[in-house]
Amino acid sequence: MSHSVLILPGDGIGPEIVAEAVKVLITLRDEFALNITLEHALVGGAAYEASGHPLPPATLDLARAADAVLLGAVGGPQWEALPIALRPEKGLLGLRGELGLFANLRPAILYPQLAAASTLKPEIVAGLDILIVRELTGDIYFGQPRGIETLPSGEKRGLNSMVYTESEIERICHVAFAAARQRQHRVCSVDKANVLECTELWREVATRVGRDYPDVQLNHLYVDNAAMQLVRAPKQFDVIVTGNLFGDILSDAAAMLTGSIGMLPSASLDANHKGMYEPIHGSAPDIAGRGVANPLATILSVAMMLRYSLAAPALADLVEKAVVRVLDRGLRTADIAAAGTETVGTAQMGDAVITALRELNT
Numbered sequence: 001m002s003h004s005v006l007i008l009p010g011d012g013i014g015p016e017i018v019a020e021a022v023k024v025l026i027t028l029r030d031e032f033a034l035n036i037t038l039e040h041a042l043v044g045g046a047a048y049e050a051s052g053h054p055l056p057p058a059t060l061d062l063a064r065a066a067d068a069v070l071l072g073a074v075g076g077p078q079w080e081a082l083p084i085a086l087r088p089e090k091g092l093l094g095l096r097g098e099l100g101l102f103a104n105l106r107p108a109i110l111y112p113q114l115a116a117a118s119t120l121k122p123e124i125v126a127g128l129d130i131l132i133v134r135e136l137t138g139d140i141y142f143g144q145p146r147g148i149e150t151l152p153s154g155e156k157r158g159l160n161s162m163v164y165t166e167s168e169i170e171r172i173c174h175v176a177f178a179a180a181r182q183r184q185h186r187v188c189s190v191d192k193a194n195v196l197e198c199t200e201l202w203r204e205v206a207t208r209v210g211r212d213y214p215d216v217q218l219n220h221l222y223v224d225n226a227a228m229q230l231v232r233a234p235k236q237f238d239v240i241v242t243g244n245l246f247g248d249i250l251s252d253a254a255a256m257l258t259g260s261i262g263m264l265p266s267a268s269l270d271a272n273h274k275g276m277y278e279p280i281h282g283s284a285p286d287i288a289g290r291g292v293a294n295p296l297a298t299i300l301s302v303a304m305m306l307r308y309s310l311a312a313p314a315l316a317d318l319v320e321k322a323v324v325r326v327l328d329r330g331l332r333t334a335d336i337a338a339a340g341t342e343t344v345g346t347a348q349m350g351d352a353v354i355t356a357l358r359e360l361n362t
């Protein structure tokens with residue numbers, strides 16, 4: 001069966017890193033019998049420039065029709081003065097919300113070859129393998145009411161609402177517990193139940209769902225402690241399940257444990273395994289256009305796409321093995337290179353992954 005994949009390069013380094021991931025998809029299509037069709041569309045700032053909206057209806061329609069979406073990154077300083085509703089980030093949030101992509105899987109794995117690239121001591125991070133399960137369509141990101149209003153005094157007030165329903169918490173917790181069953185059978189639920197009622201409910205529901213998984217050990221941490229534990233002793237974690245905002249922040253922190261944010265892929269899934277796949281990093285305006293960004297997070301996102309949406313787990317393994325092989329060979333983009341050592345550019349890294357894929361096929 002043919003699967004359709006929509007490519008949304010986005011802004012900044014998005015087009016550069018996505019180009020390498022598309023090379024991987026095309027190689028798999030042409031040389032490894034992966035039955036896919038590729039479509040391209042605009043999202044984010046690029047779409048705003050072309051059509052006045054960060055998520056044009058045509059892009060949303062294509063995304064709805066696709067089996068999987070590959071997204072680079074959105075945003076940039078040139079769009080920061082726009083109203084929130086027209087900002088590039090709204091394009092991304094619109095896709096997540098409209099497609100119902102509530103389950104965001106963000107694995108943080110330390111490749112042994114990159115132990116020296118982590119800012120933490122090697123013994124703290126060696127063997128690290130965490131899965132952050134971030135709820136992606138609720139919380140303060142989507143809660144109502146929201147906005148900036150002017151009070152009778154003339155002073156302005158900004159407002160966002162942290163909102164979760166029981167069913168939203170339940171379904172993401174089931175994703176986390178099911179994932180833990182495939183791993184180390186441990187779930188840490190992260191909240192701020194000592195202060196916020198919304199997350200008091202989160203803890204209650206997580207505990208209830210946990211009773212369906214007696215073989216999985218559940219513990220709870222407040223988010224401030226969880227942030228501290230992530231840098232103190234990250235290997236204590238197996239699966240972390242948390243809300244949209246805490247998951248956003250904790251996953252960037254987890255990224256640095258692995259050496260670079262340029263290494264972390266993600267999958268955002270609906271209830272039927274339709275998914276959007278993107279690196280967890282942003283459009284990196286500081287390095288955009290220079291051909292130096294690390295494409296591996298995006299290429300590893302393709303591996304997740306193969307596994308979760310394209311029913312091609314063997315090819316997913318192959319892509320991951322190819323990434324390991326280029327790391328073994330010592331290829332390093334600037335973000336994962338030790339000081340003073342040789343680096344490769346975005347396209348060279350992508351080409352090296354393709355070479356490794358072909359070698360692994362023989």
Ligand SMILES: NC(=O)c1ccc[n+]([C@@H]2O[C@H](COP(=O)([O-])OP(=O)(O)OC[C@H]3O[C@@H](n4cnc5c(N)ncnc54)[C@H](O)[C@@H]3O)[C@@H](O)[C@H]2O)c1
Nearest residue numbers: 073074075076262280281282283284285286287293294335
């Ligand atoms: N999913 C997304 O599309 C997404 C995610 C985060 C931020 N953003 C947007 O991106 C823009 C920039 O945000 P930011 O600077 O806070 O975060 P960022 O993730 O873009 O960059 C943070 C730092 O990491 C570096 N970096 C990121 N990706 C890299 C890669 N692949 N290779 C090498 N280095 C990399 C950048 O150079 C920068 O120094 C903002 O507009 C923000 O809203 C988008």
Ligand SMILES: CC(C)[C@H](C(=O)O)[C@@H](O)C(=O)O
Nearest residue numbers: 074075089092093248280282
């Ligand atoms: C760009 C922004 C909307 C996004 C988020 O906050 O979810 C990003 O930081 C991410 O982690 O994917």
Ligand SMILES: [Mg+2]
Nearest residue numbers: 248249252280
């Ligand atoms: Mg983020």
